Amino acid sequence: MKGLVLLLTSIIFFLGASAQQPVKIYNPSADAKSELASAILRAGETGKHVFIQVGGNWCPWCIRFHKFVHEDAKLDSLLKANYEFVLVNFSKENENRQVLASLDYPQRFGYPVFVILDGKGNRIHTQDSGLLEEGIGYSKAKVATMLTQWSSDAIRKTKEKYK
DSSP states (O other): HHHHHHHHHHHHHHHHHHOOOOOOOOOTTTTTHHHHHHHHHHHHHHHHEHHHHHHHHOHHHHHHHHHHHSSSSSHHHHHHHEEEEEEEOOOOOOOOOHHHHHHOOOOGGSSEEEEOTTTTOOEEEEGGGGGGEEEEEEEEHHHHHHHHSHHHHHHHHHHHOOO
């Protein structure tokens, strides 16, 4: 009887493990420098900013943030309306050291970390994702506030107000 229970438990575990494919949103072989250059060009043409999410497929919080933002209609809409979105991989396969150096080493905040560039490629903000957390996930209000406050429209309106 013990043998049968052990066999059934093993089969259930194997089937469950094989059915769960790890989520992979980052591409370690992507050319981050080129992708950023394209995003900056598009942002400059459209009046948007560039939103960079730095992390890796090994990082559960990176996957969690990506899913959280893209599965929420309001957050996804804010992101798409105001930013060109780029994923920059950091992993043992590709640390993207040159790109991260050009962004003033945002990894010092941990992962994921978000960097916002203007349409000319100037870094205007680096966001520690830990400040956006709530419980075992992220706060919709905090993420929406960040996406709104660092948009090109918000910065333009603030500059006009204080001229």
